[in-house]
Amino acid sequence: MFADSLTQLLTSAGTVEIVGAPLTAQAAFPLIAADQPDALIVASAKALPPATFGQFLAAYPDLPIIYADLSADDVQVITSQRVGTRSSDLLAAIAALPKRS
Numbered sequence: 001m002f003a004d005s006l007t008q009l010l011t012s013a014g015t016v017e018i019v020g021a022p023l024t025a026q027a028a029f030p031l032i033a034a035d036q037p038d039a040l041i042v043a044s045a046k047a048l049p050p051a052t053f054g055q056f057l058a059a060y061p062d063l064p065i066i067y068a069d070l071s072a073d074d075v076q077v078i079t080s081q082r083v084g085t086r087s088s089d090l091l092a093a094i095a096a097l098p099k100r101s
Contacts, residue, residue: 006043025055032060043068053078 003021010016020031032040040056040063042048047069056065057080065078083093 003043006041010041025052028056029059032056032063037063039064039066041066041068043070045070047071 003023007018007021011018019035019037020028022028022031028040031037040060042053042065044067048067053065053067056063057078061080061082067076067078068074069076081093081096083089
């Protein structure tokens, strides 16, 4: 029921095209491969551990994940950034992080 409501909400905005609404992570992988979306939206009524997103980040490192934790009324954008082996690469990645207010 929530997936249908979220799909209607995003579709009615007119700026988002929904390419699928799988109910499991396993069902999402073929859709991602076929449709190559700009982002993956994960909405859950309970908090999900960060490791949940590892399989997506490993398979699709350039695909941002928008995670809506409905139990905490919280939305996060999760991305994967590859860092080189030099210490300067790690320092550059840290410097590029958004600054906290």
